[in-house]
Amino acid sequence: MKSTYNKVMDDLRGKSLKELLNIFAQLQLPQYKAKETFRQIHHGLKGTIDQISILKKEERALLAEKYQLDQPQVIKHQHEGETEKIAFKLSDNLVIESVLMQYEGERNTVCVSSQVGCPVACQFCATGQMGFKRNLTVGEILSQIYYFATKHKISNVVFMGMGEPLLNYKNVMKAIGILNQELGQNIAKRKIVISTIGITEGIKKLMTETGQLRLAWSLVASFDHLRKELIGMKNLPSISSIVRAIHDYQQKTKRRVTIEYVLLKGINDGPEAINELAEITRKIDSHVNIIPYNEVAGGRFSSGDAERIYEKLKRRRVNVTTRQSLGKKISAACGQLTTK
Numbered sequence: 603m604k605s606t607y608n609k610v611m612d613d614l615r616g617k618s619l620k621e622l623l624n625i626f627a628q629l630q631l632p633q634y635k636a637k638e639t640f641r642q643i644h645h646g647l648k649g650t651i652d653q654i655s656i657l658k659k660e661e662r663a664l665l666a667e668k669y670q671l672d673q674p675q676v677i678k679h680q681h682e683g684e685t686e687k688i689a690f691k692l693s694d695n696l697v698i699e700s701v702l703m704q705y706e707g708e709r710n711t712v713c714v715s716s717q718v719g720c721p722v723a724c725q726f727c728a729t730g731q732m733g734f735k736r737n738l739t740v741g742e743i744l745s746q747i748y749y750f751a752t753k754h755k756i757s758n759v760v761f762m763g764m765g766e767p768l769l770n771y772k773n774v775m776k777a778i779g780i781l782n783q784e785l786g787q788n789i790a791k792r793k794i795v796i797s798t799i800g801i802t803e804g805i806k807k808l809m810t811e812t813g814q815l816r817l818a819w820s821l822v823a824s825f826d827h828l829r830k831e832l833i834g835m836k837n838l839p840s841i842s843s844i845v846r847a848i849h850d851y852q853q854k855t856k857r858r859v860t861i862e863y864v865l866l867k868g869i870n871d872g873p874e875a876i877n878e879l880a881e882i883t884r885k886i887d888s889h890v891n892i893i894p895y896n897e898v899a900g901g902r903f904s905s906g907d908a909e910r911i912y913e914k915l916k917r918r919r920v921n922v923t924t925r926q927s928l929g930k931k932i933s934a935a936c937g938q939l940t941t942k
């Protein structure tokens with residue numbers, strides 16, 4: 603009985619400071635304790651209600667009647683050099699993966715999942731091939747980062763793990779708001795990247811958000827017909843409509859957008875495709891990040907020659923970099939996260 607009950611318990615980790623103040627008011631607990639509880643959860647990284655030291659035993663019991671603060675269980679832990687991949691079991695037994703990448707002591711980046719599986723169903727992506735199960739809650743998004751934060755100071759967060767973050771817009775934005783809190787992890791929005799396949803509705807909503815959040819667009823292919831072939835999602839927005847949405851977004855935010863381009867040999871690395879890619883980069887303020895394809899079990903793709911494409915784009919005066927994929931041996935690199 604207890605485990606069924608646990609599933610419906612509301613997660614305190616996903617509550618904003620304002621919501622926590624309201625909960626405390628309703629339970630007739632002192633307001634100053636709500637603020638300190640928020641700090642202990644998001645800065646002190648307390649993993650159970652019992653660990654919240656500002657609360658008396660009876661106050662913790664009162665909170666625990668309706669709320670929980672349990673962290674997803676770590677079921678697998680893998681290392682490769684400076685890259686660490688964790689599999690977490692959620693309260694309904696579904697599993698997600700998250701990755702920590704350490705860059706020579708200068709930055710610690712968490713690659714976070716926003717969904718279990720992904721409805722966009724890209725053929726070249728392991729997550730896309732596992733199907734879509736559900737959106738992650740705010741607490742589940744935060745707990746991935748907090749797991750790593752107990753050991754390292756987290757400087758950057760990238761929504762490049764499992765799932766399409768703009769299809770879980772509300773929870774992703776609420777989690778970012780909490781990460782940004784001074785009483786919490788205090789991670790600046792400019793250190794947070796949302797990577798999207800190009801959900802125009804979401805890009806439009808992003809324009810209304812405050813702060814210098816960064817946006818990356820996974821172009822995948824520079825022609826619509828090829829994009830449609832490679833990306834399973836129905837009603838996929840066209841390249842021109844995404845360019846328009848990003849253009850409007852940039853009018854407002856003035857922020858450069860990264861165009862991610864996963865390189866698939868013989869598919870999107872031909873001269874016409876690369877010419878068209880260069881054309882698209884001129885329509886928005888952008889920078890291209892070439893991602894050599896990472897092997898996915900059962901995948902029918904291989905990587906194009908990233909160096910050759912890099913040189914080609916450089917000659918056309920495109921701002922370009924190549925992504926160095928970390929953690930390939932433990933399947934922690936871009937597109938390799940799955941929990942089938």
Ligand code: SAH
Binds near residue numbers: 762763765864
């Ligand atoms: N759903 C979002 C974020 C997660 S995917 C998005 O697609 O943008 C993060 C990046 O990994 C995307 O740019 C995607 O194109 C890339 N990717 C997916 N599968 C890959 C693979 N097998 N090898 C290399 N990159 C891959």
Ligand code: SF4
Binds near residue numbers: 720722723729731799
């Ligand atoms: Fe989803 Fe991104 Fe993978 Fe496509 S590449 S299936 S959008 S996670």
